[in-house]
Amino acid sequence: MxxxxxxxxxxxxxxxxxxxxxxxxxxxxxxxxxxxxxxxxxxxxxxxxxxxxxxxxxxxxxxxxxxxxxxxxxxxxxxxxxxxxxxxxxxxxxxxxxxxxxxSLPAPVEAALSKMDQMVVTSGYAYARERKHGTLAIHWRHEEAPTRRALKELGAQLQGQLTAGMQALPFDGGLEFRAIDxxxxxxxxxxxxxxxxxxxxxxxxxxxxxxxxxxxxxxxxxxxxxxxxxxxxxxxxxxxxxxxxxxxxxxxxxxxxxxxxxxx
Ligand SMILES: [Mg+2]
The missing domain is CATH 3.40.50.1000 (HAD superfamily/HAD-like)
Structure with a gap:
């Protein structure tokens, strides 16, 4: 303490x-x-x-x-x-x-989250993602080093999709994209x-x-x-x-x- x-x-x-x-x-x-x-x-x-x-x-x-x-x-x-x-x-x-x-979410934010979600799925890492109302997270806490690296690279690509009213937020073991209202x-x-x-x-x-x-x-x-x-x-x-x-x-x-x- x-x-x-x-x-x-x-x-x-x-x-x-x-x-x-x-x-x-x-x-x-x-x-x-x-x-x-x-x-x-x-x-x-x-x-x-x-x-x-x-x-x-x-x-x-x-x-x-x-x-x-x-x-x-x-x-x-x-x-x-x-x-x-x-x-x-x-x-x-x-x-x-x-x-x-x-x-409710602004339409552009909802669209960006859906697009990013699709990018994660087509990259083959659907299992590492967590899609919730207003947020999309990718988790690498328990992954081996090569997968961890790949997910971090994917995270960097996803950042390019952020629109106004969104942010990327690192957390312990992953990265989250979310609306900021x-x-x-x-x-x-x-x-x-x-x-x-x-x-x-x-x-x-x-x-x-x-x-x-x-x-x-x-x-x-x-x-x-x-x-x-x-x-x-x-x-x-x-x-x-x-x-x-x-x-x-x-x-x-x-x-x-x-x-x-x-x-x-
Ligand atoms: Mg916590």
């Missing part, structure tokens, strides 16, 4: 969180709560994490996920139901009641608009999580979760899984919030 922002300590955050009326825990999934697996469909939560999250929820914490995965795909992976999820880097929103909404930061800002007084932490591992760290309010806590520290806008760094479990355990064992009084 390392505190990265001189003015913000973990103890100080938890001191305030214990007294907050609304606790909001916003989470990335892959690489943050679930270690990378050879196949993306195999990525499971670190042992112990699910029960800590459940305890936190039962004691009044609101938990929301912001992921690069399609929202429904993540919903199917989670061991609890009725969780709000922003998917596809903010281009999708799955409400707790199961309603899915998608942000929405991202994890706009998703978090949208969420915070609905929870203006929440005491909030955001946990993420990747460069795409930096937008969310930047969107946190001054008293919020950005938590970088990854094996090695890197340049980041987060406030603290945790090394998974032990320090991650320690953080979630501390959160889960806070005294429960009073139940909201309901009007009938």
């Amino acid at each position: 390392k505190e990265l922002a001189p003015a913000k300590t973990l103890d100080g955050f938890f001191f305030d969180l214990a007294r907050a009326r609304t606790r909001l825990l916003v989470l990335d999934y892959d690489g943050t709560l679930a270690p990378f697996a050879m196949r993306r469909e195999d990525a499971q939560l670190y042992p112990g994490v699910a029960s800590l999250l459940e305890t936190a929820m039962s004691r009044g914490t609101e938990i929301v996920f912001i992921t690069g995965r399609p929202a429904r795909e993540l919903a199917d992976r989670l061991p609890f139901s009725g969780i709000e999820i922003f998917g596809a880097h903010g281009y999708e929103h799955l409400a707790a009641n199961g309603t899915l909404t998608q942000k 929405h991202h994890k930061g706009t998703a978090l800002a949208n969420l915070l608009d609905r929870h203006p007084n929440a005491h909030v932490a955001y946990l993420g591992d990747d460069t795409t999580d930096e937008d969310a760290f930047a969107a946190l309010p001054p008293e919020g806590l950005g938590v970088l979760v990854r094996p090695e520290l890197r340049e980041t806008q987060a406030d603290i760094w945790l090394k998974p899984p032990e320090e991650l479990r320690g953080f979630l355990s501390r959160w889960a064992t806070l005294a429960p919030l009073p139940q909201p009084r309901r009007a009938y």
Whole structure:
């Protein structure tokens, strides 16, 4: 664990969180709560994490996920139901009641993504690509060096297809092309608009999580979760899984919030 922002300590955050009326825990999934697996469909939560999250929820914490995965795909992976999820880097929103909404894409961006997708398929690397609403990614994390090189070259060719309103974004083990109107930061800002007084932490591992760290309010806590520290806008760094479990355990064992009084 390392505190990265001189003015913000973990103890100080938890001191305030214990007294907050609304606790909001916003989470990335892959690489943050679930270690990378050879196949993306195999990525499971670190042992112990699910029960800590459940305890936190039962004691009044609101938990929301912001992921690069399609929202429904993540919903199917989670061991609890009725969780709000922003998917596809903010281009999708799955409400707790199961309603899915998608942000529309400008036509030129949609056309460019389709063309790039076709280029990947005709190059013979269809298996390495991931096409989602608003994004196209190629993954080389688990490839041998020659394939990795070939995919990086293909990535450079694809960059030539970018149109206005798009960007290429390297991540751990690949390259992603996406529309830029929405991202994890706009998703978090949208969420915070609905929870203006929440005491909030955001946990993420990747460069795409930096937008969310930047969107946190001054008293919020950005938590970088990854094996090695890197340049980041987060406030603290945790090394998974032990320090991650320690953080979630501390959160889960806070005294429960009073139940909201309901009007009938
Ligand atoms: Mg991640």
